[in-house]
Amino acid sequence: MKRIQLIFIGMLAAVTSLHAQQPLTHTQHGQLRTVINPAASLMRIDGEVSVIGRRQWVGMDGAPTVFWGSGHIGFENFSATTGISIRHESMAVEKLTEASAFFAKSVRISETEYLGLSLNAGFSYMDGRFSQLDPMDPAFREDVQETDALVGFGVMLYRPERYYVGLSLPRLMLGNLGVGGESRYNFRNLYHLTAGALFNLGADFQFRPSVLVTYSESLRPQAEASALFFVKRVFGIGLNVRSYGELAGMAQFNFAGIGLGYSYQFNPGSEPLNRRISNTTHEIGLSYRFDRALELL
Template sequence: MFKITTILSLSLLLVLITGSRVFAQQQIYNYSQYADNLTSVNSAYSMLDKAGSVSVLGRKQFIGIDGAPSSLMFNANFPVESINSAAGIYVLNDQAAVEHQIEFNAFFAKGIQLTQTSYLAVALNAGIRNYVGNYSQLDASDPQFMNDVRETKPNIGFGVMLYSARYYLGLSVPEFTIRSLGTASEQQANYLRTHYYFTGAYLADVSDDVKFKPATLVSYLNGSPVLANVSGTLYLKEQLGVGLNYRTDKKAAAMLSVIGKAFRVGYSYQFGTSSNNLGGININTHEVSISYRFGNVTENKLL
């Protein structure tokens, strides 16, 4: 056990060094349970639920390893039915070894009816992002890591979503870069660059007691490969969800959720699918989500 722990610790440090920057190479918001937690990706998604809600989602890699990547997301939505709108906040907190990023956003979304069953929602979000990279803690004698990085930037974003009771399709830019601040180079500041997202899902009836929801989340950052998530979830009696997720960076996840009108609890286990993961050391990720709905709660939320 000690040998395995030591190998994992060294592997994590190697990812930091050879990857130049952890946050610089990863897309934000690519969690497994995205299909039910989209407000931080596209604030227009808040219009799909007439109830208010508060939710928390946490991710953790390398359980038991100090400095392992972890993320925590908090979201609160408040409907404004009198003007067919919604407002709220979301907070993101990411930690990986010597890197720490925190972001706070407030948003406002407005929906308009297009046909008898379809709607279009438009949303704006604004906030602030802060990044700290204490690279000198790795090796102060190495020129590549001797300088720490401090970045604080204002943030603005927008999103649009076409939706009905059966589907949603959305485009969003939740983090639109306004200008550069601080001393970090352009390569170091990839985590503060503009990200683009496409989202979609459809809720189909398999039988009276079974529903199926395929969903996708596609993300793009200039200079990085397109990253696509594809998932499928079966809902049994609208109370139990069982699903699978696959990402094009060779990661897969199994998902389980327990659903009630007011409360929802979800769990996912993500693992690598490449040949060096299967049968070897696996970069597994545990993800837990908890949400509470209040106000106009008339039925279980599946979409």
Template sequence: MLNRKPHIDQFKTLAFFACLMSMLVTNLIHGQQDAQYTQYMYNTVSVNPGYAGSRGHLSVAALHRSQWVGLDGAPKTQTLNVHSPIGYRGAGGGISIVNDQIGPTSETYLDVDISYTIQTSLNARLSFGLKASGHLLDIRFSELNQDITNPGGPDPTLQQDVDNKFSPNIGAGVYYHTDKFYIGLSVPRFLETTHFEESSLSTAAEQMNFYFITGYVFEVNPFLKFKPTVLTKLVQGAPLQVDASANFMLNDKFILGAAYRWDAAVSAMAGFQISNEFLIGIAYDRETTDLGRAVFNDGSFEVILRYDFMKTKGNVKSPRFF
């Protein structure tokens, strides 16, 4: 007789997440502020600390994104993260560095993630994560004040830069997964810190970003896997971001996919699992707004490298598709 308990557990977990999401949607103005990723499904620990250690071994990933290439001051993002299980009692930990540059603004985050995982059934796990971070903010206002023909002289409110302002923060996330399915809800940074420079009358504010992620891997046949995924990001004062993607993995080696960012962009993705340990992925975005039709905008490019220090003995398992 088949054991139906895992299906019941999964249904209860899905209902729990649905209730949380309905509460968030009815109480928030939607939008975006954190760094943006197209290949978020391979960079999950950056948005959800519950993911730390969930791969079952030490995992290292590095990502670079150049957005709106050709536009002066366009966003550039680099991330480096390392995470692994800790001990044998469901604990996991990780460290991430995120550097995000937009025009004269540069932000650097150093994150420490701690997770605790409960095995809810034979193949299902529920993880709770905490994120502690330090944030460095640098804004070079003086670079915006280049009009030497101004008869009134330089604008005095733009002469004092924000120089490496430090602020601490905390975040949390919940992450549930099986061998083929995952779902998560997280807020990487709870504290809405406001940086105020009295001398320059300038203000820079951090806001909470809410993330909802989910995906499922369908085994079409022994050689082909299909994985649809969704990411939803909400933040007050900016448009709702919804990323939906469809990825195919052939022979556990080659990955091809496409994505749509609601009312914003379309993307193409490709990846190659060089070995069971080493993955390389690339992505290209093209804006569907007026910005995408601008002659100076060549689109957005992203590359990710991931290496898993696997300790599998005996029969080698195929690489997990998330």
């Protein structure tokens, strides 16, 4: 039984090592932006709480799972927000937890446009239980528990309910967490470029496209685009396309300040992966806006 478990985990490690060349991001970046760029909290200055979960390769133990969470309150008189962001990833015997606090401030640069800046600081904690694979095998190293500090920043140009363009570095590592080891996580600095817009197609229909580009010095750049069509700002349906071939169907519901999103992602060209495990990924996002408005951007 032990050998079967090792073969199983070894197969997962081989597949995830290929996948680790891509950053783990969520498809609902057009709706839940603060976890990518804290400066986006200024677009919802009355305050918001959001959480999103992503489960890859459903049905396989140890497959990548990611949770993001954020919450902020606003100070409208100062055009500022403050809040926290949390991220937790798990893959096989490794886990990564990040938490940071942020402060954001906007400046009005024209009659309708604003420039927002944010700063964040926190920590990253890695927990690698490598001895669980086989403590008697020297090929597997000892357990690793490491903590490191991180800082970050974000900038965003936006016009409320019309468009936004942002650049963020939410994780600037101050140490060497995970560097040079056998971890399948990547702790290098991550950069995100985001953009989105909202178009009114008459009184009852809206169209919201958005893009996300993620870059790290040790990962292949990843680009993706999403597009959702909404009916009376309440129900939206659309598609997400990634640069490595993944496709996702998306749905969004908005009601009384509550936003509920779901996406089903798969890679239609990943035949080798399909022979081993399912490449299906499920993603659920939930948010609550304190002002209970039906704004889409």
